[in-house]
Amino acid sequence: xxxxxxxxxxALVLLGYGLLASPSLAAENRQAxxxxxxxxxxxxxxxxxxxxKYLLINFWATWCGPCKVEMPSLQALYTRFKSExxxxxxxxxxxxxxxxxxxxxxxNRLDFTVLLDQNLKVSHKYGVVTLPTSFLVDPxxxxxxxxxxxxxxxxxxxxxxxxxxxxNMPKLAPDQAVTKTSVLLPTPVGGK
Numbered sequence: 001x002x003x004x005x006x007x008x009x010x011a012l013v014l015l016g017y018g019l020l021a022s023p024s025l026a027a028e029n030r031q032a033x034x035x036x037x038x039x040x041x042x043x044x045x046x047x048x049x050x051x052x053k054y055l056l057i058n059f060w061a062t063w064c065g066p067c068k069v070e071m072p073s074l075q076a077l078y079t080r081f082k083s084e085x086x087x088x089x090x091x092x093x094x095x096x097x098x099x100x101x102x103x104x105x106x107x108n109r110l111d112f113t114v115l116l117d118q119n120l121k122v123s124h125k126y127g128v129v130t131l132p133t134s135f136l137v138d139p140x141x142x143x144x145x146x147x148x149x150x151x152x153x154x155x156x157x158x159x160x161x162x163x164x165x166x167x168n169m170p171k172l173a174p175d176q177a178v179t180k181t182s183v184l185l186p187t188p189v190g191g192k
Contacts (some may be wrong), residue, residue, distance in 0.1 A: 028076040032057075032137045037091065037115035040102050045089070045115055047141065054086050054138040054165060059123055061093040062104045064131040066150035071108055076152035077162065078112040085139075085166050088112035093123055093131060139169070 029043050033056075047055075060067035074179060078088045090112060092101045092151040097118045117123055126135065136145035151158070 018043075025080050030143055032141050032143050033122075034134065035122040035125065037117055037122060040098055040105065040116070045113060047137075050087055050089075051141060052139045053084070054067055054139060054169070056087075056136075057089045057091060057126075057135040057137060059091050059093060059117075059126070059128045059134070060132045062100050063094070067132045070132060070150040070153065071110065073151070073153040075108070075110050075112065077159070080159065081162050081166055082112070083166070085169050086162070090114045091117050091122060092129075093117055093120060143159055 018181060032047060034047050036044050056074075056077075057153050060071070062068070063181075074090070078086075082088075090110070092114060094100050095118055097116045101114060101116065111164075115122075126133075130148050132150055134147045134151070135143050138144050
């Protein structure tokens with residue numbers, strides 16, 4: 001009897017820890033952590049500079065196979081929806097920084113904003129443990145979706161989702177907040 005109670009309590013503790021450790025559950029519906037990182041031109045880009053836009057923040061690396069698989073579709077999504085309302089921030093976890101990231105970005109003709117997180121400080125702030133991991137942030141800086149794993153960002157349902165999201169984006173006065181609290185991001189490649 002005591003063994004069952006102990007196993008039940010242990011299961012609850014482990015489940016609770018798993019939920020707290022999961023970026024997809026722990027991060028959703030909270031403010032995105034502030035950061036400032038260098039881009040490939042050496043300029044600083046901060047989260048605050050992009051307030052008022054939907055942001056798709058993608059943590060990736062040049063050595064990450066699934067990251068490389070999703071990059072062309074992420075570029076296609078960005079090309080389709082880049083505007084005053086939407087921005088992609090690709091945060092590289094490559095320890096050698098610009099030396100390896102710039103050639104990859106140029107060879108793949110990526111024109112969204114690429115930031116360097118060589119020491120993984122921002123990745124740790126966001127609880128990133130697997131690559132790629134993507135966060136969708138609303139115009140007020142609230143995380144409204146998290147996705148672990150590679151995605152085909154050009155999937156028709158995904159494209160319709162972003163089209164609807166951006167088309168229905170509320171016109172905000174500086175002191176207004178977005179009320180939408182939950183967004184579903186696409187299913188990872190190979191997952192249902």
